[in-house]
Amino acid sequence: MKNILDLNINELQNYFEQSGEPKFRVQQIYQGIYQKGYTNFDQFTNLSKKLRQQLAADFVLRSFQELERITSPLDGTTKFLWQLTDGMKIESVIIYEKKRVTFCISSQVGCALDCKFCATGKMGWLRDLTVGEIVEQVLQMKELAERPPTNIVFMGMGEPMLNYDNVMQAADILADEAGLNFSRKKITISTSGVLPGIKRMADEQRPFRLAISLNAADQQKRLQVMPIAKKYPLEQLFEAARYYYQKTRKRITFEYVLIAGFNDSLQDARNLVALSRKVPCKINVIPVNSIDENFPAPSQESVARFEEAIQESVYAVTIRNRKGWDVQAACGMLYAENEKKQLKLKTDKL
Ligand code: SF4
Numbered sequence: 029m030k031n032i033l034d035l036n037i038n039e040l041q042n043y044f045e046q047s048g049e050p051k052f053r054v055q056q057i058y059q060g061i062y063q064k065g066y067t068n069f070d071q072f073t074n075l076s077k078k079l080r081q082q083l084a085a086d087f088v089l090r091s092f093q094e095l096e097r098i099t100s101p102l103d104g105t106t107k108f109l110w111q112l113t114d115g116m117k118i119e120s121v122i123i124y125e126k127k128r129v130t131f132c133i134s135s136q137v138g139c140a141l142d143c144k145f146c147a148t149g150k151m152g153w154l155r156d157l158t159v160g161e162i163v164e165q166v167l168q169m170k171e172l173a174e175r176p177p178t179n180i181v182f183m184g185m186g187e188p189m190l191n192y193d194n195v196m197q198a199a200d201i202l203a204d205e206a207g208l209n210f211s212r213k214k215i216t217i218s219t220s221g222v223l224p225g226i227k228r229m230a231d232e233q234r235p236f237r238l239a240i241s242l243n244a245a246d247q248q249k250r251l252q253v254m255p256i257a258k259k260y261p262l263e264q265l266f267e268a269a270r271y272y273y274q275k276t277r278k279r280i281t282f283e284y285v286l287i288a289g290f291n292d293s294l295q296d297a298r299n300l301v302a303l304s305r306k307v308p309c310k311i312n313v314i315p316v317n318s319i320d321e322n323f324p325a326p327s328q329e330s331v332a333r334f335e336e337a338i339q340e341s342v343y344a345v346t347i348r349n350r351k352g353w354d355v356q357a358a359c360g361m362l363y364a365e366n367e368k369k370q371l372k373l374k375t376d377k378l
Pocket residue numbers: 138139140141142143146147148149184185186187220359
Protein backbone atom coordinates (compact mmCIF):
# COMPACT_ATOMS: atom_id res chain seq x y z
CA MET A 29 0.00 0.00 0.00
CA LYS A 30 1.19 3.53 -0.73
CA ASN A 31 2.88 5.53 2.00
CA ILE A 32 1.15 8.89 2.47
CA LEU A 33 4.59 10.37 3.27
CA ASP A 34 5.46 9.89 -0.41
CA LEU A 35 3.08 12.69 -1.34
CA ASN A 36 3.88 16.39 -1.42
CA ILE A 37 1.22 19.07 -0.99
CA ASN A 38 0.25 19.14 -4.69
CA GLU A 39 -0.09 15.39 -4.90
CA LEU A 40 -2.22 15.33 -1.75
CA GLN A 41 -4.33 18.14 -3.17
CA ASN A 42 -4.98 16.06 -6.31
CA TYR A 43 -5.94 13.10 -4.16
CA PHE A 44 -8.49 15.11 -2.19
CA GLU A 45 -9.83 16.81 -5.32
CA GLN A 46 -10.45 13.41 -6.87
CA SER A 47 -12.17 12.29 -3.67
CA GLY A 48 -14.44 15.37 -3.79
CA GLU A 49 -12.98 16.80 -0.58
CA PRO A 50 -12.26 20.51 0.02
CA LYS A 51 -8.73 21.86 -0.44
CA PHE A 52 -8.15 22.58 3.24
CA ARG A 53 -8.02 18.85 3.97
CA VAL A 54 -4.39 18.99 2.81
CA GLN A 55 -3.50 21.44 5.59
CA GLN A 56 -5.27 19.23 8.14
CA ILE A 57 -3.32 16.19 6.98
CA TYR A 58 0.03 18.03 6.86
CA GLN A 59 -0.53 19.50 10.32
CA GLY A 60 -1.50 16.12 11.75
CA ILE A 61 1.48 14.32 10.25
CA TYR A 62 4.25 16.88 10.57
CA GLN A 63 3.29 19.19 13.41
CA LYS A 64 1.24 16.97 15.72
CA GLY A 65 3.18 13.80 14.94
CA TYR A 66 0.16 11.53 14.38
CA THR A 67 1.17 7.99 13.57
CA ASN A 68 -2.18 6.57 12.43
CA PHE A 69 -5.31 7.91 10.78
CA ASP A 70 -7.56 7.33 13.85
CA GLN A 71 -5.81 10.27 15.51
CA PHE A 72 -7.24 12.68 12.91
CA THR A 73 -10.34 13.40 14.95
CA ASN A 74 -10.89 16.60 12.96
CA LEU A 75 -11.78 14.43 9.95
CA SER A 76 -14.98 12.44 9.51
CA LYS A 77 -14.86 8.75 10.37
CA LYS A 78 -15.61 7.95 6.74
CA LEU A 79 -12.64 9.96 5.49
CA ARG A 80 -10.36 8.42 8.12
CA GLN A 81 -11.41 4.97 6.96
CA GLN A 82 -10.85 5.93 3.33
CA LEU A 83 -7.35 7.22 4.12
CA ALA A 84 -6.51 4.08 6.08
CA ALA A 85 -7.69 1.97 3.13
CA ASP A 86 -5.57 3.94 0.65
CA PHE A 87 -2.41 4.70 2.60
CA VAL A 88 -0.11 3.75 5.43
CA LEU A 89 1.34 6.41 7.72
CA ARG A 90 4.19 4.33 9.10
CA SER A 91 5.81 1.73 6.89
CA PHE A 92 8.81 0.39 8.74
CA GLN A 93 9.71 -1.19 12.04
CA GLU A 94 12.54 -0.58 14.45
CA LEU A 95 14.73 -3.71 14.47
CA GLU A 96 17.54 -2.47 16.68
CA ARG A 97 18.50 0.60 18.60
CA ILE A 98 21.87 1.20 20.23
CA THR A 99 22.75 4.22 22.29
CA SER A 100 26.29 5.19 23.14
CA PRO A 101 26.84 5.58 26.88
CA LEU A 102 29.67 7.97 25.98
CA ASP A 103 27.83 10.67 24.08
CA GLY A 104 24.20 9.56 23.59
CA THR A 105 24.61 8.94 19.85
CA THR A 106 21.74 6.65 18.94
CA LYS A 107 21.72 4.40 15.96
CA PHE A 108 18.61 2.75 14.53
CA LEU A 109 18.25 -0.22 12.24
CA TRP A 110 14.87 -0.23 10.49
CA GLN A 111 13.17 -2.99 8.58
CA LEU A 112 11.33 -1.86 5.46
CA THR A 113 8.13 -3.44 4.13
CA ASP A 114 10.09 -5.67 1.74
CA GLY A 115 12.36 -6.93 4.54
CA MET A 116 15.33 -4.75 3.56
CA LYS A 117 17.15 -2.83 6.26
CA ILE A 118 18.49 0.67 6.60
CA GLU A 119 20.16 2.74 9.27
CA SER A 120 19.66 6.24 10.65
CA VAL A 121 21.53 7.99 13.45
CA ILE A 122 20.84 10.75 15.97
CA ILE A 123 23.96 12.65 17.00
CA TYR A 124 23.70 14.86 20.07
CA GLU A 125 26.07 17.75 20.60
CA LYS A 126 25.79 20.70 22.97
CA LYS A 127 23.50 22.79 20.82
CA ARG A 128 23.00 20.62 17.78
CA VAL A 129 20.97 17.51 17.27
CA THR A 130 21.77 16.00 13.90
CA PHE A 131 19.60 13.40 12.20
CA CYS A 132 21.70 11.42 9.75
CA ILE A 133 19.49 9.62 7.25
CA SER A 134 19.86 7.08 4.44
CA SER A 135 18.90 7.55 0.81
CA GLN A 136 19.42 4.03 -0.57
CA VAL A 137 19.53 0.47 0.67
CA GLY A 138 23.23 -0.30 0.31
CA CYS A 139 25.42 1.65 -2.08
CA ALA A 140 27.09 0.97 -5.41
CA LEU A 141 30.08 3.24 -4.89
CA ASP A 142 32.16 0.93 -2.73
CA CYS A 143 34.24 3.47 -0.81
CA LYS A 144 36.84 1.27 0.83
CA PHE A 145 36.47 2.59 4.38
CA CYS A 146 32.66 2.22 4.40
CA ALA A 147 30.67 -0.78 5.60
CA THR A 148 27.67 0.14 3.40
CA GLY A 149 29.87 -0.02 0.32
CA LYS A 150 30.44 -3.74 1.05
CA MET A 151 26.69 -4.41 0.65
CA GLY A 152 26.50 -3.18 -2.93
CA TRP A 153 23.40 -1.31 -4.12
CA LEU A 154 20.12 -3.05 -3.33
CA ARG A 155 17.54 -0.35 -4.12
CA ASP A 156 16.68 3.33 -3.85
CA LEU A 157 14.56 4.53 -0.96
CA THR A 158 11.19 6.05 -1.76
CA VAL A 159 10.38 9.63 -0.79
CA GLY A 160 8.21 8.33 2.05
CA GLU A 161 10.95 6.06 3.40
CA ILE A 162 13.35 9.01 3.52
CA VAL A 163 10.83 11.30 5.25
CA GLU A 164 9.75 8.55 7.64
CA GLN A 165 13.26 8.19 9.09
CA VAL A 166 13.02 11.78 10.29
CA LEU A 167 9.51 11.39 11.68
CA GLN A 168 10.26 8.14 13.51
CA MET A 169 13.44 9.54 15.06
CA LYS A 170 11.66 12.76 16.00
CA GLU A 171 9.25 10.69 18.10
CA LEU A 172 12.15 8.96 19.85
CA ALA A 173 14.76 11.72 20.18
CA GLU A 174 15.49 13.46 23.46
CA ARG A 175 15.52 16.80 21.67
CA PRO A 176 14.14 17.90 18.28
CA PRO A 177 16.55 17.92 15.33
CA THR A 178 18.49 21.07 14.46
CA ASN A 179 20.16 19.57 11.37
CA ILE A 180 19.33 16.86 8.88
CA VAL A 181 22.14 15.34 6.85
CA PHE A 182 21.91 12.88 3.98
CA MET A 183 25.05 11.03 5.05
CA GLY A 184 23.65 7.63 5.94
CA MET A 185 23.53 4.65 3.62
CA GLY A 186 23.66 5.36 -0.09
CA GLU A 187 24.73 8.09 -2.49
CA PRO A 188 21.99 10.77 -2.46
CA MET A 189 22.83 12.03 -5.97
CA LEU A 190 22.07 8.58 -7.37
CA ASN A 191 18.54 8.82 -5.96
CA TYR A 192 18.31 12.52 -6.78
CA ASP A 193 14.59 12.98 -7.45
CA ASN A 194 13.43 11.17 -4.32
CA VAL A 195 16.05 12.87 -2.13
CA MET A 196 15.09 16.35 -3.34
CA GLN A 197 11.37 15.71 -3.05
CA ALA A 198 11.86 14.35 0.50
CA ALA A 199 13.99 17.39 1.45
CA ASP A 200 11.30 19.69 0.00
CA ILE A 201 8.63 17.93 2.06
CA LEU A 202 10.71 18.21 5.24
CA ALA A 203 11.20 21.93 4.60
CA ASP A 204 7.59 22.70 3.62
CA GLU A 205 6.20 25.56 5.73
CA ALA A 206 2.87 23.77 6.04
CA GLY A 207 4.56 20.71 7.52
CA LEU A 208 7.75 20.24 9.49
CA ASN A 209 9.00 23.64 8.33
CA PHE A 210 12.60 22.55 8.69
CA SER A 211 15.13 25.24 7.72
CA ARG A 212 16.45 24.55 4.22
CA LYS A 213 19.87 25.81 5.32
CA LYS A 214 19.99 23.07 7.93
CA ILE A 215 19.46 20.25 5.45
CA THR A 216 22.71 18.96 3.92
CA ILE A 217 22.97 16.74 0.89
CA SER A 218 26.29 14.92 0.93
CA THR A 219 27.83 13.36 -2.15
CA SER A 220 30.95 11.35 -2.77
CA GLY A 221 31.43 13.44 -5.91
CA VAL A 222 28.75 12.48 -8.44
CA LEU A 223 29.22 15.44 -10.77
CA PRO A 224 25.89 15.41 -12.64
CA GLY A 225 24.09 15.65 -9.28
CA ILE A 226 26.24 18.60 -8.15
CA LYS A 227 25.61 20.45 -11.42
CA ARG A 228 21.91 19.68 -11.32
CA MET A 229 21.64 20.96 -7.76
CA ALA A 230 23.33 24.18 -8.91
CA ASP A 231 21.18 24.59 -12.04
CA GLU A 232 17.99 23.96 -10.11
CA GLN A 233 19.12 26.39 -7.38
CA ARG A 234 18.23 23.90 -4.68
CA PRO A 235 18.23 25.75 -1.36
CA PHE A 236 19.92 23.00 0.65
CA ARG A 237 23.57 22.78 1.70
CA LEU A 238 26.00 20.71 -0.32
CA ALA A 239 28.75 18.60 1.23
CA ILE A 240 31.34 16.68 -0.77
CA SER A 241 33.13 13.70 0.69
CA LEU A 242 36.73 14.35 -0.34
CA ASN A 243 38.90 12.12 1.86
CA ALA A 244 42.10 12.61 -0.10
CA ALA A 245 43.64 15.71 -1.60
CA ASP A 246 45.27 14.09 -4.60
CA GLN A 247 43.74 12.02 -7.36
CA GLN A 248 45.88 8.89 -6.95
CA LYS A 249 45.25 8.67 -3.24
CA ARG A 250 41.54 9.36 -3.65
CA LEU A 251 41.32 6.56 -6.20
CA GLN A 252 42.65 4.11 -3.64
CA VAL A 253 39.68 4.59 -1.33
CA MET A 254 36.95 5.95 -3.63
CA PRO A 255 36.47 4.10 -6.94
CA ILE A 256 34.07 6.89 -8.05
CA ALA A 257 37.18 9.08 -8.48
CA LYS A 258 37.95 7.13 -11.66
CA LYS A 259 34.73 8.29 -13.31
CA TYR A 260 34.84 11.78 -11.80
CA PRO A 261 38.49 12.77 -11.18
CA LEU A 262 39.46 15.33 -8.58
CA GLU A 263 40.09 18.09 -11.10
CA GLN A 264 36.63 17.73 -12.61
CA LEU A 265 35.17 17.53 -9.12
CA PHE A 266 36.63 20.93 -8.30
CA GLU A 267 35.38 22.37 -11.59
CA ALA A 268 31.91 21.19 -10.61
CA ALA A 269 32.37 22.65 -7.12
CA ARG A 270 33.35 26.03 -8.62
CA TYR A 271 30.36 25.86 -10.97
CA TYR A 272 28.12 25.18 -7.98
CA TYR A 273 29.55 28.15 -6.09
CA GLN A 274 29.24 30.49 -9.07
CA LYS A 275 25.59 29.55 -9.54
CA THR A 276 24.49 29.49 -5.91
CA ARG A 277 27.04 31.58 -3.99
CA LYS A 278 26.86 28.94 -1.28
CA ARG A 279 29.98 27.67 0.41
CA ILE A 280 30.52 23.93 0.02
CA THR A 281 31.59 21.74 2.92
CA PHE A 282 34.30 19.22 2.17
CA GLU A 283 34.23 16.16 4.39
CA TYR A 284 37.66 14.67 5.02
CA VAL A 285 37.67 11.31 6.77
CA LEU A 286 41.05 11.12 8.50
CA ILE A 287 42.71 7.70 8.30
CA ALA A 288 45.94 7.00 10.17
CA GLY A 289 48.92 6.55 7.89
CA PHE A 290 46.88 7.21 4.76
CA ASN A 291 45.84 10.84 4.58
CA ASP A 292 46.91 12.38 7.90
CA SER A 293 50.47 13.55 7.13
CA LEU A 294 51.61 17.17 6.98
CA GLN A 295 51.98 16.84 3.21
CA ASP A 296 48.34 15.69 3.02
CA ALA A 297 47.39 18.75 5.06
CA ARG A 298 49.32 21.02 2.69
CA ASN A 299 47.63 19.41 -0.34
CA LEU A 300 44.26 19.91 1.29
CA VAL A 301 44.98 23.57 1.96
CA ALA A 302 46.04 24.06 -1.68
CA LEU A 303 42.83 22.44 -2.91
CA SER A 304 40.62 24.40 -0.56
CA ARG A 305 41.84 27.64 -2.17
CA LYS A 306 40.18 26.66 -5.42
CA VAL A 307 36.66 27.27 -4.16
CA PRO A 308 35.11 28.98 -1.10
CA CYS A 309 34.58 26.14 1.31
CA LYS A 310 34.54 24.79 4.83
CA ILE A 311 36.32 21.61 5.82
CA ASN A 312 35.04 18.98 8.21
CA VAL A 313 37.73 16.60 9.38
CA ILE A 314 36.24 13.36 10.69
CA PRO A 315 38.51 10.76 12.31
CA VAL A 316 37.50 7.46 10.70
CA ASN A 317 35.15 5.03 12.45
CA SER A 318 37.36 2.12 11.59
CA ILE A 319 35.67 -0.89 9.95
CA ASP A 320 38.86 -2.93 9.63
CA GLU A 321 42.57 -2.79 10.35
CA ASN A 322 43.31 -1.40 6.87
CA PHE A 323 41.74 1.89 7.89
CA PRO A 324 42.98 2.62 11.41
CA ALA A 325 41.69 5.60 13.34
CA PRO A 326 44.24 8.39 13.87
CA SER A 327 45.52 9.21 17.34
CA GLN A 328 44.34 12.38 19.05
CA GLU A 329 47.81 13.89 18.55
CA SER A 330 47.69 13.20 14.84
CA VAL A 331 44.20 14.78 14.58
CA ALA A 332 45.42 17.84 16.48
CA ARG A 333 48.54 18.13 14.28
CA PHE A 334 46.46 17.90 11.13
CA GLU A 335 44.00 20.46 12.41
CA GLU A 336 46.79 22.87 13.28
CA ALA A 337 48.32 22.47 9.84
CA ILE A 338 45.15 23.47 8.00
CA GLN A 339 43.48 25.75 10.54
CA GLU A 340 45.01 29.08 9.57
CA SER A 341 44.78 28.67 5.83
CA VAL A 342 41.23 27.45 5.46
CA TYR A 343 38.11 29.61 5.91
CA ALA A 344 36.56 27.28 8.50
CA VAL A 345 37.66 23.94 9.84
CA THR A 346 35.62 21.69 12.08
CA ILE A 347 36.98 18.59 13.69
CA ARG A 348 34.13 16.22 14.33
CA ASN A 349 34.61 13.82 17.19
CA ARG A 350 34.17 10.18 16.43
CA LYS A 351 30.60 10.25 17.60
CA GLY A 352 29.22 6.97 18.82
CA TRP A 353 32.28 4.93 17.88
CA ASP A 354 31.13 2.43 20.48
CA VAL A 355 27.76 1.89 18.75
CA GLN A 356 28.93 1.14 15.23
CA ALA A 357 27.92 4.65 14.19
CA ALA A 358 29.77 4.60 10.90
CA CYS A 359 27.42 4.08 8.03
CA GLY A 360 26.54 0.40 7.47
CA MET A 361 28.22 -1.00 10.60
CA LEU A 362 25.07 -1.78 12.56
CA TYR A 363 23.58 -3.38 9.46
CA ALA A 364 26.66 -5.56 9.06
CA GLU A 365 26.55 -6.61 12.73
CA ASN A 366 22.85 -7.47 12.42
CA GLU A 367 23.48 -9.55 9.29
CA LYS A 368 26.22 -11.46 11.13
CA LYS A 369 23.83 -12.16 14.01
CA GLN A 370 21.11 -13.38 11.61
CA LEU A 371 23.60 -15.64 9.88
CA LYS A 372 24.74 -17.06 13.23
CA LEU A 373 21.12 -17.69 14.24
CA LYS A 374 20.51 -19.55 10.98
CA THR A 375 23.70 -21.62 11.31
CA ASP A 376 22.95 -22.42 14.96
CA LYS A 377 19.58 -23.81 13.89
CA LEU A 378 21.15 -26.18 11.35
S1 SF4 B 1 30.74 6.36 1.92
FE1 SF4 B 1 28.73 6.89 1.08
S2 SF4 B 1 29.06 6.84 -1.15
FE2 SF4 B 1 30.79 5.73 -0.24
S3 SF4 B 1 30.14 3.56 -0.24
FE3 SF4 B 1 29.59 4.45 1.76
S4 SF4 B 1 27.45 5.07 1.49
FE4 SF4 B 1 28.32 4.82 -0.56
